[in-house]
Amino acid sequence: MVEYLSPLDAVFHALSDPTRRAMLKHLSAGEQKVGDLAAPFDMSLAAASKHVKVLEAAGLLRREVRGRAHVCRLDVGPMHAGLEWMRYYEKFWNAQLDTLEEILNSEDSEKEKKS
CATH class of the missing domain: 1.10.10.10 (Winged helix-like DNA-binding domain superfamily/Winged helix DNA-binding domain)
Structure with a gap:
C-alpha cells in the first residue's frame, strides 16, 4: 500500500x-x-x-x-482538512484576481481619459 x-x-x-x-x-x-x-x-x-x-x-x-x-x-471529518487547504488557496486567488481587476480598471480609466 x-x-x-x-x-x-x-x-x-x-x-x-x-x-x-x-x-x-x-x-x-x-x-x-x-x-x-x-x-x-x-x-x-x-x-x-x-x-x-x-x-x-x-x-x-x-x-x-x-x-x-x-x-x-x-465520516466527513477528514474532509475538513482538505477544505481548509482549499480555502487558503481560494483567498490567495481571490486576492490575485482583485489585483488584476484593479489593474484592468486602471487601464480602462487611462484609455477613457485619452479618448
Whole structure:
C-alpha cells in the first residue's frame, strides 16, 4: 500500500477517483453494505473492497463487521482538512484576481481619459 506524507494526502488520493467519490455520495444517505456500494458499478466485490479500503485508510469511511456483512458509514471529518487547504488557496486567488481587476480598471480609466 502507498505511504502518504500526511492524512491530507490520503484524503486527496481517495477523492481523486470518481468511483470512490460516488461511493461517498451513496454513503451520505446512510449506512450501506459493501455489496450495496458496489452494485451501481460494473465491478466485482473484490474491486469494491479495494475502493472501500482506500476510503477507510483516508478516514472517510468507517467499516463495521456485523456477522458476515461489512457495513460502511461516511465520516466527513477528514474532509475538513482538505477544505481548509482549499480555502487558503481560494483567498490567495481571490486576492490575485482583485489585483488584476484593479489593474484592468486602471487601464480602462487611462484609455477613457485619452479618448
